Amino acid sequence: MSSYQTRTDFQLISPVPRLSHIIIEEVTPSVDGGRYPAKRIAGEPCVVEADIFRDGHQVLRAAVKWRRKRDEVFDEAPMAPFDNDRWRGEFIPTDNTRYVFTIEAWTDLFASWLADFTKKVNAARPVASDILEGIALVEKMFSSAKGADRESLERLLARLRKTSDGPTALASISEAEISAVTERVGERFGLTRFEPNLELVVDREKARYGTWYEMFVRSQGREPGKPGTFHDAERRLPELRDLGFDVVYLAPIHPIGHTNRKGPGNSLN
Incomplete structure (x- = not known):
């Protein structure tokens, strides 16, 4: 090929995989990093713990997901932080069989916005633009919510659209009902799953003794x-x-x- 020719048989390069901001590690129960299944007793809680963290100050959420190995759909239970970056959740395996479980974590955009909004309100800062940002987040959740959750968000939107006062808006958003709804239907932004799935052998009680x-x-x-x-x-x-x-x-x-x-x-x- 002469120096005047253009090379066209170039090799396509695979795109670099997107790195997650969220880290999930040191998951228990596991044996040799998941090489072997852990063991539990049917009908007793299986407590799952992990180190979960991310860069920045955004609010994290996490859940433990489990199913019988022969099934396809996972059940889910929430996890909560209890010590530094350590999170804990649990589920109850009911059958004498083999289970698989894993952990998912994501960023809660609404809770992250609310944390910053609360600080600004307490510091008596102007928050009119922040309220508009909050309305946009609620509208996005409202579009996918159903039933009672949708009705709660609709009432919240009506109150937020009528005010630019920080304390008034904060009082409406901070209601326990609203907190539960936004956590339930909010977007799981940057969802990250621990891989591979971990296995659990669930025995009858007499296997213990x-x-x-x-x-x-x-x-x-x-x-x-x-x-x-x-x-x-x-x-x-x-x-x-x-x-x-x-x-x-x-x-x-x-x-x-x-x-x-x-x-x-x-x-x-």
Whole structure:
């Protein structure tokens, strides 16, 4: 190719993946960083913790999501911060099966705006433009809200559009009902999920302390020289229960073959 020719067989370069502002790490329960499943008991709370943080001073939200491994849809429970950047949530696995769980975190744009708005109101700063910004955020939530949540946001919008006074607007926004609605229907901006999913083996309660008895069925015979049967083994179950055993398991049982078959007393004929 001469110096006057243009090279057209260039290689397309994959775009650099977008980096999230939110970090989720040190998730528990996990074994060896998720290489092996953790274990819990069916019907008992599984407490999930993680370090969750981001740059800036925006307000974070987080939730633990879980499902049975064979299912497709996740259930969800909120997480809350309790120590520095450490967050905690929990769910109750009800079935004796294998579960998967993960954590999602996002920025709450409305709560972040409200935190700054509250500071300005308390400092007696002009807030007319801030109220307009808040109205825009509420309108966006209103467009996707339904039922009672939609009605609550509609009433809030009506009050905010009638005032430019900071304390009046703040009083309307700070109602407990409004806080619950905005947290429920607000946009999950910058949603980040912890990957990969972590696994959880959920056992019955007796897996925690159960005592096992290994039984050889052939040894349960009641007549000399006659091997035991399943009925003979069944008769021993009350005795084993009274001795304190919780689980009986049988040694492997294989059919008797024909090649090089032995007779009574291991005789070769």
